[in-house]
Amino acid sequence: MHIPDGFLSTPVWGTLDLVSAPAVAWVARRAQRDTQDHRIPLLGVMGAFVFAAQMINFPVGPGTSGHLVGGALLAIVLGPAAASLVMVAILALQALIFQDGGVLALGANVFNMALAGVAAGYLPYRLWEGASRSGAIFAAGAFSVITSACLALGQLMISGVPMAGGVLWASLALFLASALMEGAITVAAVRAIERLNPAWIGGPRPASSRALAAVAMTALVMVVVGTLVASAAPDGIQRLTEQGLAADWSQRTVGGVAGLGLIVALCYLGGKLISRRRSA
């Protein structure tokens, strides 16, 4: 979810720009240190590859399809620092040239997708690769998407963009669905790449310990949960305790699922209409 300009309040985008700028400088320095000369063009071409791979549709059910988001795949192939840098480059180009995400909001989008999103796509892979490879790759894809989406949602809510109960639950359900989809697509893509040449996956092995990765993972989860809780706190939690949790929750869930169903149905009909017009 790319946040455009005008949605975040000044303290939110200002803080995230101030946080992201030095973080990107640090990531760039690390990427430069880890990347040999002959891999410099590779970083750029992999960025272009992620752009292009998003054009390939993965059917997931009747009338619905998803596409690769790519943060986790990049992290697995290039290692975390280089993958973050490539994502920053993609986000900068999207903001300026493709009107996808704002320029002032670039710090927020970089934080959500290039820093937290790539870290969330790398850590599960690094932690659980030994236990179950497919499971680790699935978790990487899913966790990467859900982290970026929840952070963006939290930032929008902190900025005061109102989310009525049903909408909030619908978007969380939507995020979960797209996270599971990204997990499945990442596993399938990694398997397909490995069939062609196993040496491409794996990338440079960092020297840092697993314990550090576990700590980083915990910190990341806490940041995501904290952002959501903090953004919902002013009225959400108060209202929940006032009105009794269960009734309210079930009402919201029903509203959310109904809204989600409506959106899916509309998208399905729209897709049918467009494809019929194309083929006519």
Add this chain to the structure above:
Amino acid sequence: MHHLVIDRWSRGSSPLHQRDPRAKLAALLVFLIALSTTPPAAQAAFVAYAILLIVAANLARLPIRGLAGRAALVLPFSATFALLTWWSGDSLRALGLAEKSFLSGMAALLLVGTTPLTGWTAALESWHAPRMLILVIQFVYRYLFVIAEQAQRMRWAALSRRGSRKRSRRVSFQFSAAAGLVGVLFARSWQRADGIYHAMLARGFRGRFVPAAPPPFQTSDALFFSACLAGCLAIRLLL
């Protein structure tokens, strides 16, 4: 897919094209900050911002309709949230959200429509953006359309190969076919990156890039930036 319209726009020769990219980038930031801090109640200010952008687009001899059409790409996202806001009873704020995101998009397009990629990346570099990031941005942009065209061709080929037999209609079959496409696209991209590196070596690449010296910042550039600053401040503070 044809070469991007913005690339063609950015090679013009209007007064705005000739300004230093640093001045234009700074002016963009000033405009965006002024716009972003304008309260939604100040509707007159939004009209003034729009007029400012239209004047700039005229100065740059860029088609207003083309600019607006491309900036409208933000509308699906912002209209959704604007509708939600309107729904929760804050119609003025809803309008503000849509206006702000649209005008911000227009302003960013004006920058890239009058400045080639090498121009604004050079400006970023002179502000000490990491060299490695600039390189990656340039490489991504350079190969974006090459690889996207390849993906498009592969998609068409896969669609025309796909029969109407029952097996090929199964979702799981199509899913793994799409994964195969991504795999092959990855392989071709990887090989292309190798080829690019060899070409760089053949042209005398010695392991480091030598950035071109930026052109001097002229009085006219300073005047342009001051005019933008004054205009934005006036709109923000007076209206």
